Amino acid sequence: MRSHSKTTIMLITSDYDPIGNGRQIEIAVASILAAGYQVCVVLVSSGRGLAVRLKRLGAAVYGVSRRPAVHFSVIPEVAAIIRSEQPQMVIGWSIETAFIVGSLRLLSRRSRYSWRYIQQLSCPPRTMIEATMVAQADQVIVAGEWILTASERMKPLESACVVPPAAVAFDELIDRDQVAFQIGLNSKKIWTLCVAPLISTSRIDRLIWG
Numbered sequence: 001m002r003s004h005s006k007t008t009i010m011l012i013t014s015d016y017d018p019i020g021n022g023r024q025i026e027i028a029v030a031s032i033l034a035a036g037y038q039v040c041v042v043l044v045s046s047g048r049g050l051a052v053r054l055k056r057l058g059a060a061v062y063g064v065s066r067r068p069a070v071h072f073s074v075i076p077e078v079a080a081i082i083r084s085e086q087p088q089m090v091i092g093w094s095i096e097t098a099f100i101v102g103s104l105r106l107l108s109r110r111s112r113y114s115w116r117y118i119q120q121l122s123c124p125p126r127t128m129i130e131a132t133m134v135a136q137a138d139q140v141i142v143a144g145e146w147i148l149t150a151s152e153r154m155k156p157l158e159s160a161c162v163v164p165p166a167a168v169a170f171d172e173l174i175d176r177d178q179v180a181f182q183i184g185l186n187s188k189k190i191w192t193l194c195v196a197p198l199i200s201t202s203r204i205d206r207l208i209w210g
Helices: 023-036 050-056 072-085 095-108 130-132 143-152 166-173 176-182 204-209
Strands: 008-013 036-041 060-061 089-093 118-119 139-142
Touching: 008 023, 008 072, 008 095, 023 036, 023 050, 036 072, 050 060, 050 095, 072 095, 089 095, 095 118, 095 130, 139 143
Parallel strands: 008 036, 008 089, 036 060, 089 118, 118 139
Antiparallel strands: none
């Protein structure tokens, strides 16, 4: 168990590659650490290498599954980590974590120890069960207005806060010349940028679990 002299924020998420959601999580963790909080990340799937990248940033990382996809069987282990770390806030990242975090939120209300639950959504709830779990959140954060439009009949999203991905915000606030200056490119030339790992990795684990 770590020291609780600082506020601890826990992030519960799938394992991701270093692009898309994976990159967004790295940015979020780095920002929370820079603000002076302790960060604990619980990975509820595996196979993408996010744990190594987050540990380099200074976050405590727990892996509770060897599956490449999220499964509800990890709930008891995640509950044990929450009891040990005692976070003041738990953030569920993306809709696939809503069932796990929402279930634990329901259980926490019956115990002496509770925490603030924030659910981040990159897509709207797909089923009534997912919507019910999202409804347990104290705050819902969505990645775009379109999610609110697609879920306008769902009460959990009526007071949701829209926080666009960093890449979207970056695109809106900075022009091509500024981007070129920051990353050392010639703004007058055509750019070819790679946004994926150059070294391919085996995905045989996904075939095994499939």
